[in-house]
Amino acid sequence: MIPVMRPWLGPEEQAAVAEVISSGWVAQGPRVAEFERGFADRVQAGHGVAVSSCTTALHLSLVVAGIGPGDEVVVPSLSFIATANVVRHAGADPVFADIDPATGNLTAKTIEAVLSPRTRAVILVHQAGVPADVDEVRTAHPGLTIVEDAACAAGSFYKDRPVGADSPLAAWSFHPRKLLTTGEGGMITLADAEMAARARRLREHGMSVSAADRHAGGITTPEQYLEVGFNYRMTDLQAAVGLVQLGRLDELVERRRALASRYHALLGDIPGLRMVADPDHGRTNYQSFWVALPDDFPLGRDELMAFLSEHGVSARRGIMAAHLEPAYADMSDAELPATEWLTANSLILPLFHTMTEAEQDHVSEVMHAAAAGRPVRTR
Ligand SMILES: *Cc1c(COP(=O)(O)O)cnc(C)c1O
Numbered sequence: 001m002i003p004v005m006r007p008w009l010g011p012e013e014q015a016a017v018a019e020v021i022s023s024g025w026v027a028q029g030p031r032v033a034e035f036e037r038g039f040a041d042r043v044q045a046g047h048g049v050a051v052s053s054c055t056t057a058l059h060l061s062l063v064v065a066g067i068g069p070g071d072e073v074v075v076p077s078l079s080f081i082a083t084a085n086v087v088r089h090a091g092a093d094p095v096f097a098d099i100d101p102a103t104g105n106l107t108a109k110t111i112e113a114v115l116s117p118r119t120r121a122v123i124l125v126h127q128a129g130v131p132a133d134v135d136e137v138r139t140a141h142p143g144l145t146i147v148e149d150a151a152c153a154a155g156s157f158y159k160d161r162p163v164g165a166d167s168p169l170a171a172w173s174f175h176p177r178k179l180l181t182t183g184e185g186g187m188i189t190l191a192d193a194e195m196a197a198r199a200r201r202l203r204e205h206g207m208s209v210s211a212a213d214r215h216a217g218g219i220t221t222p223e224q225y226l227e228v229g230f231n232y233r234m235t236d237l238q239a240a241v242g243l244v245q246l247g248r249l250d251e252l253v254e255r256r257r258a259l260a261s262r263y264h265a266l267l268g269d270i271p272g273l274r275m276v277a278d279p280d281h282g283r284t285n286y287q288s289f290w291v292a293l294p295d296d297f298p299l300g301r302d303e304l305m306a307f308l309s310e311h312g313v314s315a316r317r318g319i320m321a322a323h324l325e326p327a328y329a330d331m332s333d334a335e336l337p338a339t340e341w342l343t344a345n346s347l348i349l350p351l352f353h354t355m356t357e358a359e360q361d362h363v364s365e366v367m368h369a370a371a372a373g374r375p376v377r378t379r
Contacts, residue, residue: 004314007176008353016240028233029212035239043164045189047196050234054151054173057186058086061147061169064195071120076106077323078339079125084322101338103279105132108140121145126153129287152287154180155253179252180245182238203232253285260286266364270371289351298373311366311376318346
């Protein structure tokens, strides 16, 4: 079975973890600090605050931005459900906006349609790695706090700079489903030093001095707990893996873009099939290679997924829509035609670093057979 995704981890990551174990310090410590600096430099952001996941990164971003009860936060329904959940975790109200079906992202116009006097912020997702047009949204809605959900976007470019460059607030994921992984893990990158210091405190129970600094500096005065915080820490074990992975990011993106352009060439002759691609304003890392089926495709999306599976290809339904899930039943009447069309008619094809051209040729053959209503010619 050709998987939809496979992380790329090797002996260097193993050695890095072994070294942390030998050091005797496995919790948040020097490796986390190093990974934060390395990652922030890489995306050209002022500060990095490593946390346990992108979900916690997004929640903490809302907290340090001062978003809470009574506030509305615009989010796409077309996203992993954590994007909406974190708004509720912060005690605020998510409001779903529709997306541009070409990119899967919110636009200034779709946000405009759902604004109210209570709207304080927007979580702008770079969906599947495709950069959203951040400047357009900022110019059209100068009063809104923008939190970038860059979970999928490590290595993507917006205009000529990395996604996250000089961003006031961006949240990243290092889950194995993304390009760069630490098993589980996340990061906030941000511009403001005081906000970064507060995020650092809040991820560690609101402590005035971090446990690692206390240990390293031999500090003996008791710590204070300055406000009610969280345990959102990353471990040095994870950060050590992250540092090795960060060194592979260029190679990861280059390989994915080469395979994606091969998909464009291989599948380009299937009538009406639309494939995720670079927008005018940037370059995607192709975190997910989604395709949208034309209305006259011989098989429905779920039938096509079953056909692919029968022939050794593991695909996934396209990006989910939160408002169609039981958890958001109270918001299921939101008017989101582009979201509903894309989530129902798209699927994600296999794309991973170690994918071979023969594997990709097989995916293409099964897709062509499905499109032509003919049997698959076996490998
Ligand atoms: C994966 C993902 C998340 C959640 O990331 P975790 O690190 O698993 O918490 C949030 N938003 C988007 C758009 C994602 O793709």
